[in-house]
Amino acid sequence: MYEVRVRKCFWAVHGLRLPDGSVEPLHGHNWQVEAVFRGSSLDDCGLLVDFTAVQQALAEVLEPLAGRNLGEVPELGGGNPTAELLARHVYERLHGRLGSQAALTAVHVEEAEGCVAAYSA
Secondary structure (H helix, E strand, O other): OEEEEEEEEEEEEEOOEOOOOOEOOOEEEEEEEEEEEEEOOOOOOOOOOOHHHHHHHHHHHHOOOOOOEHHHOHHHOOOOOOHHHHHHHHHHHHOOOOOOOOEEEEEEEEEEOOEEEEEOO
């Protein structure tokens, strides 16, 4: 089995609603988003998936989020933009965009160093 991972970074702010009902102050992160593709065969060029095509698709998915308050993006949990919901949002928008034999198996989101959430279907 082959695996390809492509990572892209973007900056955005968020403030989470906590279980006690309080809300964190707005704060920013350099979000690291990694798309993971897996497949058992390569194309005629010896590629599972083209890095450049994945980078472009990932950039298109992330561009509307860059520089924004993620709490204002309805698809990210109605005002509670967790890393988990961001991972699902990116996965759902990236899935099927590349039309290759490689399957998107997961999206990993690193909010801060060592703090990673992932979504896979």
